[in-house]
Amino acid sequence: MPSHTFDLLIRNAMIATASDTYAADIGIRAGRIAQLGTQLGTGALEIDAAGRVVTPGGVDAHCHLDQPLAPPARMADNFETGTRSAACGGTTTVIPFAAQEKGKSLRDAVTDYHRRADGQAHIDYGFHLIVSDPTPEVLNKELPTLISEGYTSFKIYMTYDDLKLNDGQILDVLDVARQHGAMAMIHAENADCIEWLTKRMEASGRTAPRFHAQARPMLVEREAAHRAIALSQLVDVPILIVHVSGREAVDQIRWARGQGLKVFAETCPQYLFLTADDLGLDDSYHGARCVCSPPPRDKANQEVIWNGLNDGLFTVFSSDHAPFNVEGTDGKKPDGKEVEFRYIPNGLAGIETRMALLYSAGVLGGRMTLQKFVELTATNPAKAYGLHPRKGAIAIGSDADLVVWDEREFVLRNADLHHAVGHTPYEGLTLRAWPGITLSRGNVVWDGKAFHGQAGRGHFLKRGAPTLLPRGQEGSA
Numbered sequence: 001m002p003s004h005t006f007d008l009l010i011r012n013a014m015i016a017t018a019s020d021t022y023a024a025d026i027g028i029r030a031g032r033i034a035q036l037g038t039q040l041g042t043g044a045l046e047i048d049a050a051g052r053v054v055t056p057g058g059v060d061a062h063c064h065l066d067q068p069l070a071p072p073a074r075m076a077d078n079f080e081t082g083t084r085s086a087a088c089g090g091t092t093t094v095i096p097f098a099a100q101e102k103g104k105s106l107r108d109a110v111t112d113y114h115r116r117a118d119g120q121a122h123i124d125y126g127f128h129l130i131v132s133d134p135t136p137e138v139l140n141k142e143l144p145t146l147i148s149e150g151y152t153s154f155k156i157y158m159t160y161d162d163l164k165l166n167d168g169q170i171l172d173v174l175d176v177a178r179q180h181g182a183m184a185m186i187h188a189e190n191a192d193c194i195e196w197l198t199k200r201m202e203a204s205g206r207t208a209p210r211f212h213a214q215a216r217p218m219l220v221e222r223e224a225a226h227r228a229i230a231l232s233q234l235v236d237v238p239i240l241i242v243h244v245s246g247r248e249a250v251d252q253i254r255w256a257r258g259q260g261l262k263v264f265a266e267t268c269p270q271y272l273f274l275t276a277d278d279l280g281l282d283d284s285y286h287g288a289r290c291v292c293s294p295p296p297r298d299k300a301n302q303e304v305i306w307n308g309l310n311d312g313l314f315t316v317f318s319s320d321h322a323p324f325n326v327e328g329t330d331g332k333k334p335d336g337k338e339v340e341f342r343y344i345p346n347g348l349a350g351i352e353t354r355m356a357l358l359y360s361a362g363v364l365g366g367r368m369t370l371q372k373f374v375e376l377t378a379t380n381p382a383k384a385y386g387l388h389p390r391k392g393a394i395a396i397g398s399d400a401d402l403v404v405w406d407e408r409e410f411v412l413r414n415a416d417l418h419h420a421v422g423h424t425p426y427e428g429l430t431l432r433a434w435p436g437i438t439l440s441r442g443n444v445v446w447d448g449k450a451f452h453g454q455a456g457r458g459h460f461l462k463r464g465a466p467t468l469l470p471r472g473q474e475g476s477a
Contacts, residue, residue, distance in 0.1 A: 322347020
């Protein structure tokens, strides 16, 4: 008989789930939640939460780690540094992307991505697929087989020359999703409009980073969102439109939800905390660090995104972590040179700051409930991508992925973060909370001061079918 009831016992927790908040102890055995209640037995290790809020570990369902890119570009974070950073920020599951190269096999992309992840990850992870070349072999054999093996979501691009699909190809891929029960994610921006605007700006010498936002106005996102919705309606399959930035795309999604269509949406911290001004007010290169697509909009638009988070329009809150250093030859300055905005690698770092930003400004700022925070950062992404209730829940049998929150005011500094990026776009913001303890399957990987992870401890997750259901007519008003 064991001398203790549990391997780990968290006492005096204020547990917050997507539906409830209640005081209880959490008993953990073999990395899973074994019991919830009061006055439980003893643990070989005990943590006194002292009334602090405890939420499920975050599920960051949209991030990029060590993704292959055309030379000289290279992402700053691999699976070791990226998952370390995620854990220190309260995220215990990540789902980055295995990207197919045009002309190559989707299976080869998955094999290569496993090679990059094996022995590196500190926390659990899955893979989305990126389908860039939907050949008959991919559509009829590779993609259905990979879905059956637990890669139950994939991303489709409507922009970027090396990734974009035309409408007919998108319909073909959506049809595979319908037949095999996968979740299709869509990057919705009109590539031809962007190219037309970019050429006109280049012809007039407007090539500084700040013009990236002008080459991608809200209407290019609006048109593509409308088209993505129409294509999904034609095939009769759910879609999830990723990193929605602007009110015009929001209006399209509201219309679709009002028609009862199964259209889900995701947004990201950059659309709540940054504006187009962060790409620069002059022609300096400093704004390159915030070049991402779609770009941040204006202050008034931030309120539209906040409202969408609260009223059910947005289903998932992800980081879209795409880490590039500014200096060096392989980041935002290809070959070490300042380049026209067209050639600046797109993306910014956010895998560690996602949870604390939303907890600070959302929950403690009075903009959302704790339940909504949990729903957006953990429960809904787990449901959308076939991981619930193993992930995203505090329930008996769920993995003991937990965050004990410290509510304290401090100024965010990149020097205090754990990614391999030399900057954070949120430098200098005053936050009001940070994870005091992060547990991954019952092991403390972050104690509020030091990281205690182990490379290779993270498990690859074979995922099931999405279990996310439309929430009636929410967001349709």
